[in-house]
Structures are given as C-alpha cells and as structure tokens.
Amino acid sequence: MSDQETITAHLQALIRCQTVSHEDGKKTDWSQFKKLHQYIKDFYPVVHTEFSITEIGEAGLQFCWKAPHPRKAPLMLMSHQDVVETGDLSQWQHSPFSADLEDGIIWGRGTTDCKHLLTAELEAVEALFSTGWRPDYDLYLSLGFGEEIYRSDGPDGARLLCQNLQKQGIQIGCIFDEGGSIVPNDTGKLIAHIGLGEKACVNFELYKDCAGGHSSKPGAGTALGAVAKAIVAIESHPYPYRLTPLAKAQIEATAAVSSGTRQVIFSHPEEHWEDLCQIAKKEPALDAMLHTTFAFTMAAASTQPNVMPSHVSVGMSCRILQGDTIESVTQYLKQFLPDGVNIRHISGEDPMPASTPDSDDYHTIETVLRQQYGADLVTVPFLMLGATDTHYYAPIAHNVFRFDGYCKDNRWGDAHQINERIPADTLVPACTFFKTFLQQY
Numbered sequence: 001m002s003d004q005e006t007i008t009a010h011l012q013a014l015i016r017c018q019t020v021s022h023e024d025g026k027k028t029d030w031s032q033f034k035k036l037h038q039y040i041k042d043f044y045p046v047v048h049t050e051f052s053i054t055e056i057g058e059a060g061l062q063f064c065w066k067a068p069h070p071r072k073a074p075l076m077l078m079s080h081q082d083v084v085e086t087g088d089l090s091q092w093q094h095s096p097f098s099a100d101l102e103d104g105i106i107w108g109r110g111t112t113d114c115k116h117l118l119t120a121e122l123e124a125v126e127a128l129f130s131t132g133w134r135p136d137y138d139l140y141l142s143l144g145f146g147e148e149i150y151r152s153d154g155p156d157g158a159r160l161l162c163q164n165l166q167k168q169g170i171q172i173g174c175i176f177d178e179g180g181s182i183v184p185n186d187t188g189k190l191i192a193h194i195g196l197g198e199k200a201c202v203n204f205e206l207y208k209d210c211a212g213g214h215s216s217k218p219g220a221g222t223a224l225g226a227v228a229k230a231i232v233a234i235e236s237h238p239y240p241y242r243l244t245p246l247a248k249a250q251i252e253a254t255a256a257v258s259s260g261t262r263q264v265i266f267s268h269p270e271e272h273w274e275d276l277c278q279i280a281k282k283e284p285a286l287d288a289m290l291h292t293t294f295a296f297t298m299a300a301a302s303t304q305p306n307v308m309p310s311h312v313s314v315g316m317s318c319r320i321l322q323g324d325t326i327e328s329v330t331q332y333l334k335q336f337l338p339d340g341v342n343i344r345h346i347s348g349e350d351p352m353p354a355s356t357p358d359s360d361d362y363h364t365i366e367t368v369l370r371q372q373y374g375a376d377l378v379t380v381p382f383l384m385l386g387a388t389d390t391h392y393y394a395p396i397a398h399n400v401f402r403f404d405g406y407c408k409d410n411r412w413g414d415a416h417q418i419n420e421r422i423p424a425d426t427l428v429p430a431c432t433f434f435k436t437f438l439q440q441y
C-alpha cells in the first residue's frame, strides 16, 4: 500500500468512530472514544511504546516523550477527537460515519474538523520515530474530547488536559492546533493562514426582575421593554475600532496578495485608518477583527400573552478582543443599561495574548512551507474569530499556532456542514509538513 492508501485507511477508521460530543456528558457515547483509542494504539504502535500516555477525564489522551537532554522548550501537537452532530441525514450524499472513499474523496463528519489533523500529527510522529529519529526536546500530543461543546456538567476536557501539565510545572514552547490551512488565491498563489490569536468567547446575560402582573395594566411598560431598550442601546454603541498588533500584521500581510485600492489601504492601515474603518463597516469578518463584538442570541420572557413577565433575560455572545477583559466589557455595557436591568457574566474567560509573527518558530513554519511548496508561498498570520482548545493554555504556552498543515481547495466540504469531506491526496503533504517541522524545530 502507498503512504496515501495507508493514511486514508487510518483516517477512515477514525471517522467511523461516532465521537459526537454533547453538552451533557451523560448523552455522549464514550464507547466510541474507546474504539478510537484502540485504533490509535493499533495504527501507531511506536508512539504507543515510546510515549508515556495519560488518560484524562472521560476520553482525553496526553502523550509525552521526554528528551534526555532537551535543547529547546517542549513542542505540543493538539487536536480534538470529538465531532459535531451530523445534521439532517437525508442531505448527506454519503452516510456521515461511512467514511466512504469515492473518486479520491473521503466523506464524513470529522474529516476536516479535525480528525484530519489528529491523523496527520500522529502519522508524522509515528513515521519519524519508526526511523529511529528522536527529538532533542520534549514532545507532547494532546487529544481533547469536548472542543465542540460547552460542557454543562463539569470542566471542559482541554482544561483538564492543560491542568495536568500545569500541576507538573511544564511550560510549552510551541503548540499546533486546528485553525488555518494553505489556500490558493484567485491567481493560484498559495497562502498559508496561520492563526496566532483568537478572540475570547464569553457569554453574558442581561436580565430584569419585577413583580409582573396582568397585561391590562402595563403602566409605563414591561420588563421586556426595558431589556429591549438595553439591547438597542448596546447595539447602537459598538466598541470603537482599534488596531491590535496581530490585526495590523494580518492586514499588512493580506495587502501583499490584494490589488487595487484595497492593496493601498491594507499596506498602511494606520495611514488609511478612516478608509479601513469604512470597509470594516461593510465586512463582518474585518469588523470582528477590529473590536470586541456583541451578538444577542437568546431571549426569555412571559409564556402567556396576558401575563407580564416577572423575569426577562437575554443571552449575549460576546467575542472579546485582546486588550479588553470581562471586567472592562462589563463596565462598558453597564453605562447603557436602563434602571433595573442587570448584567451577569455566564461563562468564558479573558482573551489569551496573541503570539507574534516575529518569533523563530513562526519563521521555521515559513521556511518549512517554502521548502515544501516553493518560495512563492505567502504566510498570513491571523486572528481567529472562533475559539479553539488552545485558549486554556495561556499560562503555560509561548507560541501557539492554529494551523493544520493542509492544502485546502474547493473539493473540501467544510467543517460542521452537511457533506463534510476531504481529498485523500492532501493527507501525505500535511504529514510531511509536521515531519519536517518536528525535525527543524
């Protein structure tokens, strides 16, 4: 069998493990994770022999290989084992856990989020260790099991995995986890998108308690009206835009692969600040890069038309940019709340600092990618708008790269969508990236 056939067969077996995670851990079928662990043991025997393995929580796996005389800070490869629900089964062209291979495409839930990454990382380490190669640094593999959910009945898996390192006093020099990929632009130039930071996903609730009463005597209005006024006031007062060092680096790097006025504006974002802000107002992704955002997503009030609510609450998903904190955002929002409307923090933590594109490790990624894909390849550091498991690692990690090493094109079926799928010919190059990086780190 060719390398591609072997790795394809491994990924197919992992896809067939239905590792769907649920907010309520009791609803998760943990036997599917056990099945996946058995496959990992079977497919990666050298890793299983050479690394010490710690099982954490219901299904977390932490692999550790200790160098006798480490020359550098430890390196950690992360990915998560869990996947999201399948959605409407009738819309799938191939059953989501069939892992069917047709015309070179592997179909299934988790193919691109992110068992492809888990596979590439393990294949790379297994292949290198099988040749006798050993790193001169400590090497970790960390496989989470609840990335896709907000755990409602206990601590999140990645938090437990991180705590296990923290209590041993371990500091990680460099982490890889899911995030960006290499994507060709309109002209065919390859752009490697490397996530160096992420916004913090924090949930707040606005609420008002009152006596309620009969809707025939509303007086000046209901608690629902008061909370609605708070929503309008907050949406009318977005945080002003500002340029973080990472946003600046991302925008300037994007200029190199843009054209026309966009290139002019993006090349010098500070000089063309007003123009940039005008573009951001029309482009939600750029808008989100430049400030902390608020999205009201849930609401609860009375359940009957003739009963005024005694408790009204609305849920707000807030994405906090580096430089703001839960405390500063709470204070900012309080100024827009009418009398009697309160705010409380539900979940989430302050944003972790972003890594810098000026580090040696970032330059090593660039070197490795250009060796593999040619000198024309452009890297674009970016701020992830979604969250990954890496956000727990702020206290113990130096450089965090949200990058999967894959080359992505229009044959892919996207994460979380119906018909998620990946071309089999992308697997070997992704393994090659990790192998080369491990050797050059």
Ligand SMILES: [Zn+2]
Pocket (backbone or CB within 6 Å): 080, 113, 114, 147, 178
């Ligand atoms: Zn994911």
